[in-house]
Amino acid sequence: MIDSPLETEDGRVAALESMVKLRRFEERTSNLFADGEIPGFVHLYIGQEAVAVGATSTLDSNDHITSTHRGHGHCVAMGLDPSRMFAELMAKDDGFCRGKGGSMHIADVNAGMLGANGVVGSGAPIATGAGVTKKLAGDDSVALAFYGEGAVSEGQVHEAITLGAAWDLPVIYLVEKNNYAEGMPAERIFRNTDFEDFGDAYGIPAETVDGMDVVDVYEAVSDAKQRALEGEGPSIVVAETFRYNPHSEGLDMPLPEEELEYWKDRDAIETFKDELIEQGELTAEQFEEIEDRIEAELDEAVERARNGEPPEPEQAYEDVFTEPAPDIEYHRANLGRDQL
Amino acid sequence: MIDSPLETEDGRVAALESMVKLRRFEERTSNLFADGEIPGFVHLYIGQEAVAVGATSTLDSNDHITSTHRGHGHCVAMGLDPSRMFAELMAKDDGFCRGKGGSMHIADVNAGMLGANGVVGSGAPIATGAGVTKKLAGDDSVALAFYGEGAVSEGQVHEAITLGAAWDLPVIYLVEKNNYAEGMPAERIFRNTDFEDFGDAYGIPAETVDGMDVVDVYEAVSDAKQRALEGEGPSIVVAETFRYNPHSEGLDMPLPEEELEYWKDRDAIETFKDELIEQGELTAEQFEEIEDRIEAELDEAVERARNGEPPEPEQAYEDVFTEPAPDIEYHRANLGRDQL
Amino acid sequence: MSQTITQTETISLREAINQALREELERDDDVVIWGEDVGESGHVSNITEGLYDDFGAERVRDAPLAENGFVGAGVGAAATGLRPVVDIMYADFFGVACEQMLNQMTKMHYMFGGQLTVPLVVRASEGAGLSAAAQHSKTTHTFLSHMTGSKVVTPGTPAAAKGLMKSAIRSDDPVFFLENKRTYTMKDEVPTDEDFTVPIGEASVERAGEDVTVVATQAFVGDSLELAEQLEGDVSVEVIDPRSLYPLDHETIAESVKKTGRLVVADESPLSYGTHAEIISRVNETAFYYLDKPPQRVGWPDTPVPSAPTLENEVMPGRDELQRAIERIA
Amino acid sequence: MSQTITQTETISLREAINQALREELERDDDVVIWGEDVGESGHVSNITEGLYDDFGAERVRDAPLAENGFVGAGVGAAATGLRPVVDIMYADFFGVACEQMLNQMTKMHYMFGGQLTVPLVVRASEGAGLSAAAQHSKTTHTFLSHMTGSKVVTPGTPAAAKGLMKSAIRSDDPVFFLENKRTYTMKDEVPTDEDFTVPIGEASVERAGEDVTVVATQAFVGDSLELAEQLEGDVSVEVIDPRSLYPLDHETIAESVKKTGRLVVADESPLSYGTHAEIISRVNETAFYYLDKPPQRVGWPDTPVPSAPTLENEVMPGRDELQRAIERIA
Numbered sequence A, B: 001m002i003d004s005p006l007e008t009e010d011g012r013v014a015a016l017e018s019m020v021k022l023r024r025f026e027e028r029t030s031n032l033f034a035d036g037e038i039p040g041f042v043h044l045y046i047g048q049e050a051v052a053v054g055a056t057s058t059l060d061s062n063d064h065i066t067s068t069h070r071g072h073g074h075c076v077a078m079g080l081d082p083s084r085m086f087a088e089l090m091a092k093d094d095g096f097c098r099g100k101g102g103s104m105h106i107a108d109v110n111a112g113m114l115g116a117n118g119v120v121g122s123g124a125p126i127a128t129g130a131g132v133t134k135k136l137a138g139d140d141s142v143a144l145a146f147y148g149e150g151a152v153s154e155g156q157v158h159e160a161i162t163l164g165a166a167w168d169l170p171v172i173y174l175v176e177k178n179n180y181a182e183g184m185p186a187e188r189i190f191r192n193t194d195f196e197d198f199g200d201a202y203g204i205p206a207e208t209v210d211g212m213d214v215v216d217v218y219e220a221v222s223d224a225k226q227r228a229l230e231g232e233g234p235s236i237v238v239a240e241t242f243r244y245n246p247h248s249e250g251l252d253m254p255l256p257e258e259e260l261e262y263w264k265d266r267d268a269i270e271t272f273k274d275e276l277i278e279q280g281e282l283t284a285e286q287f288e289e290i291e292d293r294i295e296a297e298l299d300e301a302v303e304r305a306r307n308g309e310p311p312e313p314e315q316a317y318e319d320v321f322t323e324p325a326p327d328i329e330y331h332r333a334n335l336g337r338d339q340l
Numbered sequence C, D: 001m002s003q004t005i006t007q008t009e010t011i012s013l014r015e016a017i018n019q020a021l022r023e024e025l026e027r028d029d030d031v032v033i034w035g036e037d038v039g040e041s042g043h044v045s046n047i048t049e050g051l052y053d054d055f056g057a058e059r060v061r062d063a064p065l066a067e068n069g070f071v072g073a074g075v076g077a078a079a080t081g082l083r084p085v086v087d088i089m090y091a092d093f094f095g096v097a098c099e100q101m102l103n104q105m106t107k108m109h110y111m112f113g114g115q116l117t118v119p120l121v122v123r124a125s126e127g128a129g130l131s132a133a134a135q136h137s138k139t140t141h142t143f144l145s146h147m148t149g150s151k152v153v154t155p156g157t158p159a160a161a162k163g164l165m166k167s168a169i170r171s172d173d174p175v176f177f178l179e180n181k182r183t184y185t186m187k188d189e190v191p192t193d194e195d196f197t198v199p200i201g202e203a204s205v206e207r208a209g210e211d212v213t214v215v216a217t218q219a220f221v222g223d224s225l226e227l228a229e230q231l232e233g234d235v236s237v238e239v240i241d242p243r244s245l246y247p248l249d250h251e252t253i254a255e256s257v258k259k260t261g262r263l264v265v266a267d268e269s270p271l272s273y274g275t276h277a278e279i280i281s282r283v284n285e286t287a288f289y290y291l292d293k294p295p296q297r298v299g300w301p302d303t304p305v306p307s308a309p310t311l312e313n314e315v316m317p318g319r320d321e322l323q324r325a326i327e328r329i330a
Ligand SMILES: Cc1ncc(C[n+]2csc(CCOP(=O)(O)OP(=O)(O)O)c2C)c(N)n1
Pocket: A069, A070, A118, A119, A120, A121, A147, A148, A149, A150, A151, A152, A178, A179, A180, A181, A182, A247, D036, D065, D067, D089, D093, D096
C-alpha cells in the first residue's frame, strides 16, 4: 500500500518506486538463494511488479489480501518491512513468521497481509471469508485475493468466487496471468484462456487489464473496490503479465526466449519510468536517487537479516496452539528421553 | 437407452414408455420406503423423467454415464433391470451391488452405468476419465455426466469440465436444473442461475433446454454427442426441470406449492403423451396398454425383489479388494474371537 | 464430570448442541454459523433448528455446495475476527473440504509464527447404522486427530456435547466437532447453567470399576455403560470417555489401567491405523508394566460401510464385540 | 528380498521408479500417466524424465491444476479399462484430491459389489527435510492406510521402489505409492530383470539381528541399517521394512519381536494416531507376552513442519532419536 493514489503525481512516483523496490528485493533474493543463504522453495515475482503495486495501491489499512507461492511482491507492495522478509527467507527469528513459514508463508497480519500460500488456489476461499467479516462489520473495507492463472482450474477458486458472488461479499479476485503454471503454458491446460469470460458465468463484473501497466491495473482494481464498497459484491480482474525467472529458483524449466523478449520489451518499470520522465513528472536524476535509496535500504535490510539469530530450536514446539500443547510435550519428552 | 432414436415414431413412443416406467418405478419406491421395506436415504426422480430419457436415448451400448444421489431415473432409462434395482433398494443379494450400495450407489457396468454417487459432483471427474479411455480407444463412444444444479458450485465439477475441455474429451456435462439443492433455491446460492454461461468460460458449447420436453433434451444431447464424436470435445447441456417429491423420502422440506403447481402443469409425461396422441402417433388405448404392461412388469419386479434373499452377512468382507484381504480377516477374527 | 452441577434438565444430544449454539450466538456477536441448509430451509439433522429465525440470515447462513470454499471462508473469517461454526453435514464430505482443513485451518497459526488465531469450529456427523452406505457413514476423527494443529472432540453424552461445543466455540484454536449419528437421540441430564462448559482435553470417568478399563467413544459410551451394568457382579468395568481425542488425556486412561491391568478400546473407526491404536500405544508408553493382558480393540474391521442391514450389522462393531473383548481378558 | 536375484545394477530410487514406469508403459498399452508437468515440460522431481518423449502426449499427459478432477479422471479411466498412474506431486496436495481418493477410488469396487475394478496408482512425494514448510513436507501414508479400500506402499530402498511400482501398476486394486523426498537420491542394487516385482503385502527383513526389532519406513530404512552397523557389537538390531503399510505384514514383525522381545517403530508421520501406533497394536495383539520392554515410537512430535533448518532439524525425527530409542530398551 502506498500512501497516495495513482491519480496524483506523487502517487505515480511512489508506485514506480514501489515497483523498483519489488524488483530489487527479488534480485537480492535470487542471489541469496544462489549463495545458499536461503533454504527451501523460492518463487520470484520479477516481471509482475505492476500487478502487485497497481492493485495494492487501491487498498487502505483495514483491507486484506491473500497471496500465493509467488508472494514476495505482494508483501513488499503491502509495505512489509523488507528486513523482516529477508529474515524470514533466511530462516531467522526476526522473520515475520519467526522462521516457521519461509518464502511460501510470509504474512503480516497487522499490514492486512493474510499470508503467502503454498497450495495453489487456497488463498481465494480465505479472502472470501475475510469478506464475510468485512460485510458483517460494515467497515468499508475489502479483501483481495491474488492468484495465478494456473489456479483458475482449481476447484477451490471456483468455489470461492461462487460463494463471494452468492453472498455479495466485498472481495476482488485478481488473476495474475503470466501464462505459465510451472512449465505448462496456459494454452496446454485451458481451452479458453480469456479468463474474464468467467465473470458472466458467476454473474459478476470481470475485466482484463494490461498487467505491465501499473495505472491500468490500479484503475480496474479501484473500480472493483468501489463496487464492492457500494454493496455490489465481488469482481474479477485479470492482469496479463509475465515472469522473467524460472518457476522457482534453481529449477531447470526455462521459458521460451522469444516470449521472454516480447515481455521484457514491455517491462512495467522501464515503460512507466519513461512515461513519467516524458510527462515531466520525474527526471532521470530523481529516478537514480530513488534507485540509490532503495539499493541502500535493501542492502541494509539484507545485512540486518543476515546478522539476526536463527530461532531457538525449542521454538519449533510453540505456536501449534494458543495454549500449551500436552501431546506435543509428551511426544517430545519421549523422543528425547535417554532412559525409560 | 431405448432402441430407436426419438426422430422416429417408434422412438417417441418408446421414450414415452420409458418415462412412464421411470415414474412408476419411483412411485413404488416411495411406497416401499414409507412401508419400511427400503432402508437408507432415497432421493426420487419423479418430475425429471424427460431429462434422463431424452439424454440416454442418444446413447449406444459402448457409451457410459455417471449419475448422482438421485439416480434411479438414470438407471431405468439406461435399461437396468428394475427387479435388480428394487433388490438393491431392498437390500437383497440379487441387487446390482449385492446389497453393498443401496439407492445412492446402484451401478451396472455392463449397461455403461458407472454408478449413482452419494457425493455431489463426484461423478463428473469420473465421466471425464471414462472420456480419456474412449479417446485413446477411438471407439466412437461418449461419456455423459448427470448432475444437479447444486453441483455447479462444487470445485470438482469445475475441475472436471476444465479437464475435459483442455484434453478435448468426448464428454457431455448435463446439468439437471430442478432449481433446488435440498431446501435451498438456486437463487439463494448462485448469483447467476443461467448455468449455460459457463460454456463461454470453458470455451465449449453450452445450451439450455426445456427439461420437461423429452425431444428438446434429446436433440441437444444428440448435438453434443455428435460434436464429441467429431473430436470437438465436451459440451454442457442445462435441462430445466423440477422434482415433485421432497429432497429425499421422509424429509420434511416441502417445496413451495405454487412452484410445484407451475411445473406439474407442464409435466413431461402428460405433455408428451397428449402430443403423441394429438399427432396420431399413439391412441389413449395404446397408452393404457403401455401403462398396464409397465405396472405389471414393475409389480412383478417388486415381488421378485421382495422374495429375494438378503446377502449373507459374511459377504460384507468381500469385494474390498480383488484379492483376499489379510488385514480384514485378521481384524474380523480378533473381533469374533471368544478367547485369547 | 468434575464440575459441581446445580441444575440439570434431560435433553437429547441433538438438543444439547442446538442449545450450545444458541447460547453462544447470544453471548457473542462474533459467532456465526454457515453450511448447506443450516438456515432458512432447515438443517437435515435439525441441529440448527430455530437459529435462523432468531439470529437472521447474516449470522446463520446458507451456503452453496462448495465445501472447500466455505470451510476456507471459515478460516478467513476466523483469521479476521469472527468465530464461525461451519457445518459440513456428513463427515464423509471431509473429502471435498480437506485442503482447507489439512493445510490452512490447522496450520495457519503455526506457519505464521503465532501472528493470528483461527477460532473456527468445523462440525459434522459421523458413523454408520442408517444403511446409508460407504459415502455417508464414515468416521473421520482418526484422520483429523492425526492432522496436527487442531483439537478434535467426539462427545459421548449430551452433557459432554453441550459443554464441549461451548468450549470449542470459545477456543482460540481450530476445533473439529464430530457427532455420531446414533447418539443424536440419546437423552441424559445436562446442566442448564449457561456458564457450564467442558474443558477440551479432559477425559471423563463415566463409571468406576476395578477389573477392566473400557475406553469408549461416541455411541460406545452408552453401549459400555449399559454393558457394564449388565456385567456387574461378574466383571467390574470402568468406562472412560476421552471426549477429546486431541488433546488426548492419556493420564486418566493410564491411571485406570494401572488399577485394572486390562484395557479395551471401543471406537467406530476402521481398526487399522485407527484411534484405538493410539490409545493402546499411549498405554504401552505410560503403563506397560501394569498391563496383565493384551489390550483389545473393538472397531470397524476395515471394510467400507455397506448399505444392506444384514451386511452393515455384520461389520458394525457393537455391544457383542465389546462384550467378547471384555470377557476375553477379564 | 526373497527372490533369487540374477543381475543387478546400482541406481537411485528416483531412477528405479522411472525405470518401473518405463517398463510398464512398454509392457502394457493401457498404462498411462498424468499429472502437472509430468509431460512435455518435465517433472519437478524428474520422476517421469524421458517418458513424454518416448510415449507421447496421449500416454504421458500434462494436466491442469485440478487435482480432484484428475484423480477422479484416473478413477473413471481405470473403471473403463486403462491403468493410470496419477501424480499429485507433493503428498500435501492430498488435501485438494481427497474426495476422489476417500469416497471413489477406494470405495467403488466395494460399493458396486465387485462389478468393476479400479487399477489406479496415485503417486506423491512425502516428507520433510527441504525447508519447504508445512504445506510441502507432510507424510500422508497414515491417512491413506486408514482409508479402507486401497493398498498403500512406502518403499525404503530402490529395489523395493522398482518392484513395488511394477506390482502397483499391475494390481487390479487401487494403490497409493508414497515416495520419501530424502530417499530419491539413495542408491542401491536393483535387479535388471524386467519381470522383477515385489509383492505388495510382504515385509522385508533388511538385516537380521537378535536384540531389538526396528520396524522402519522410507528414509528410516537406510538410517536404521547404518545405525545397526554402528551399534553392532553392543546391540544386535534387526531391521524390517514393511514396504507396504496396507496390507501390513505383521506376521514378519511379530516373528521378529518373538525373537528380540523389543520393538522400535521409526516412521516420519506425526506420532499421534500415526503408523507407529498400528504396528505397536498389532504386536500387542500377536506377540504381547513376548514383549520385554515397552515398544518405542520414533516419529514427528505432532507439530506442523516448520521451514527454518534449526526448527525443522529439531522436530524432524532421525538417527539420534532412533538410537536413543534403541538404547532405551536394549
Ligand atoms: C494444489 C497445488 N497443486 C500444485 C502445486 C504445485 N505448483 C506450485 S506453483 C504451480 C504453478 C502455479 O501456476 P500459477 O497459478 O499460474 O502461478 P505462477 O507460478 O505462474 O505465479 C504449481 C503447479 C501446488 N503448490 N498446489
